[in-house]
Amino acid sequence: MPLLRLFLLGLLTLNLLAGCSLLPDEIDETKGWSAQKLYAKAKENLSEGNYERAIELYEKLEARYPFGRYAQQALLESAYAYYKYDEPDTAIATLDRFIKTYPQHPHLDYAYYLKGLVNFNRGRNLIDRFLPRDPSERDPGAARQSFFDFQTLVKRFPASPYSKDATQRMLFLRNNLASYEVHVADYYMRRHAYVAAINRAEYVIEHFPRTPAVPDALEILIRAYRILDLNDLAEDALRVYRLNYP
Structure with missing residues (x-):
């Protein structure tokens, strides 16, 4: 008798599992939507700041209608949605x-x-938003890539409405990259790695002329040369400093 009960219980369980497998999948409200409707709804969510839903709809549009102007625009706008959704990669x-x-x-x-903009803002975390730190102290990798992205835009599309803003951002990035090198040079000075400090300071003067970081780089050169008893080089650097920053 116990064996019969176990058999009937097992049979009932199998029937229940089979019945569950026959239940319909969750209904997709977008089923049957045209490319135009999918795009319009995605655009609407994007405008409202509902980036996750916008991304979902853009992906459905690309998957169902991979060709045509709606798919092209969906790909571009989904990139912006990912950027606003804090998924830079x-x-x-x-x-x-x-x-x-x-x-x-x-x-x-x-x-x-947009590619330059994503890299421009990459690396800003939650702490930076509430306790901003000097941008020149961040890892310069994304800043360099952002500079190259904006530079490509300005060179290839000088008449673009985005070129002016890109140019201003390039100036900002250039100054920050120069300041970053000075930070590193100063770090080497404090660690008594004077040759390394000289190399960094010279890099600033050679690659980032006319930036606010140049006088700081010259000061580091003068100090490092004097510590190493390279007095002639120190005097040369001092002469350049006095000539350009009287």
Whole structure:
């Protein structure tokens, strides 16, 4: 009798599992939507700041309608949604795919601008938003890439409406990159690595002339040369300093 009960219980369990497997999947409200409707709804969510939903709809649009102007625009706008959703790596990957797939697209200038913007803001964490630190003290990798992205935009599309802002950001990035090198040179000075400090300071003077960091770089050169008893070089650096910053 106990064996019969166990058998019937097992049979009932199998029937229940089979019944569950026959239940319909969760209904997708977007099923049957046209490319135009998917794009319009995605755009609406993007405008309202609902970036996660916008990304979901853009991805559905690309998957169902991979060709045509809606798919092209969806790819570009989804990159912006990823950027606002704080997923910079996915945003950059999406933009690279757009640039490679549509090299003649009329909005290619915007793709380069957005790519520069993503890298420009990369590395800012929650602490930076409430307790801002000197941008020149951050890892310069993203700043350099951002500079190159903006530079590509300005060179290829000088008449683009984004070129002016890109140029201003390039000046800002250039100053910060120079300041970063001075920070490193100063670090080497404090560690008594004077040759390394000299190399960094010379790099600033050679690659970032006319930036606010140059006088600081010259001061480091003068101090390092004097410590190493390279007095002739120290006098040369001092002469340049006095001539340009009287």
